Amino acid sequence: MTGRRRIRSTFLPRHHRPVRALALAAGALAAGASLVTGCGVVPGTTGGSGDDPIKVMTWAPSDTEATNKPGMPAFAEAYARWINSRGGLNGRRLTVLTCNDRNNGVGAAKCARRAVKEHVVAVVGSYSQYADSFFPPLEGAGIPYIGGYGVTNAEFTSPLSYPINGGQPTLLAGLGKELARDCGNVTLVRPDTIAGDELPVVLDSGLTTGGHRAAADVRAADDASEYSAQSAKALAGSGSATGSGAVKAREGCVVPALGDRTSTFMDSFRRARAEYPRVRTAMAMGSVDQTEIDASGGASGPYEGSYITGWYPVASDARWDAMKKVIKEEAFDDNRIDSADAGVQTTWIAYTVFRKAVESLGGGEVTADSVRGTLNDGLSVPTGGLTPTLRWPRDTWNATNHLASIGFPRMVNANVTLQVVRQGRLVAAHEGFTDVTQTLRHADID
Secondary structure, three states, rough: OOOOOOOOOOOOHHHHHHHHHHHHHHHHHHOOOOOOOEEEEEEOOOOOOOOOEEEEEEEEOOOOOOOOOHHHHHHHHHHHHHOOOOOOOEEEEEEEEEEEOOHHHHHHHHHHHHHHHHHOOOOOOOOOOOOHHHHHHHHHHHOEEEEOOOHHHHHOOOOOOOOOOOHHHHHHHHHHHHHHOOOOOOOEEEOHHHHHHHHHHHHHHHHHHHHOOOOOEEEEEEOOOOOOOHHHHHHHHHOOOOOOOOOOOOOOOEEOOOOOHHHHHHHHHHHHHOOOEEEEEEEEEOOOOOHHHOOOOOHHOOOOOOEEEEOOOOOOHHHHHHHHHHHHHOOOOOOOOOOOOHHHHHHHHHHHHHHHHHHHHOOOOOHHHHHHHHHOOOEEEEOOOOOOOOOEEOOOOOOOOOOHHHOOOOOOOOEEEEEEEEEOOOEEEEOOOOOOOHHHHOOOOO
């Protein structure tokens, strides 16, 4: 016994792969539904070979009361305009279909079934929390899912998934590794949901790797309008550094992991913290970005001094200049697109992967099968330093894949960056990436 808590995981063990394949193939029977209302298209004729346009889809939720990522499909449209103004991909126009998954399973399934009906060759740079709804239709039709946001377990298990980052697991593991060095007691505030149950053990994998005690676990409703009780509990637990494994000279740290509700938590936290000893806050990218920091008061707001882990370099890094050029030339006045948004950044890198895959085919036919085939054959994709060079081996269960044994067989990038809010701006806390592969291997994942 290790004494560590274990994750309730939806990952299937290796010997269940044939069963999973049969179940996913059955999902293809649902692949003929009507078009979903609210989906748009960059104009272009349909087709899949010769001089016909190359058709892909990007989806994300928008206009919902929960998570919204309108910048991702908006940027995908801008990218299509930009690439087409430069002759397209191998001389063929790129057509981007967009779809609003409405942050629910029904919407996600409709988007996926539309992708099948429209014969797209890939779904690129998308966000959805409902993998159980969208993956079966895609897998039944053999459509690759390139550069999802990394928000679901299935993105790291499906043989048709090509993730470009390590999702929430790497962010929390990397955060825990950093906090082990700098924090006294650590308290995690997270959703009281099945998905939320997975967060403590990932954060603790980083903490315990650094010789720190596990974090205190404070559960909260993921749709609450205020979090005063949870703020007080977190402050009380983190405000003093006593007990086994604590370091008395260090400030306590509070880690809110409530997604879009993190800003709501921080409003309550700001009001409560004056009555407690000083603590530091830390969080993963996606819970907060530069726009939220600005809106909450910048240098005088609650995020000042916070540690934030991300997948990519800070938005001010020159490596983003190519993406910013696309936005300036094709979407300068589109306020849905923010170059500092991790969703927009993910979409840019995902389209970089797709472009490289198409170019590798030369003048050959561009289909879902050929795109998947070139990626499976070990195509290496440099991303200008925004990530390590990306490559997805065909045999993701081989002995050298250290993450397969804990349920992440499709993860090829377990690197994170550490950022900090200084004078109201997100800046790099230190240069370069931190690889959390070994840290994740300490997590007990069923």
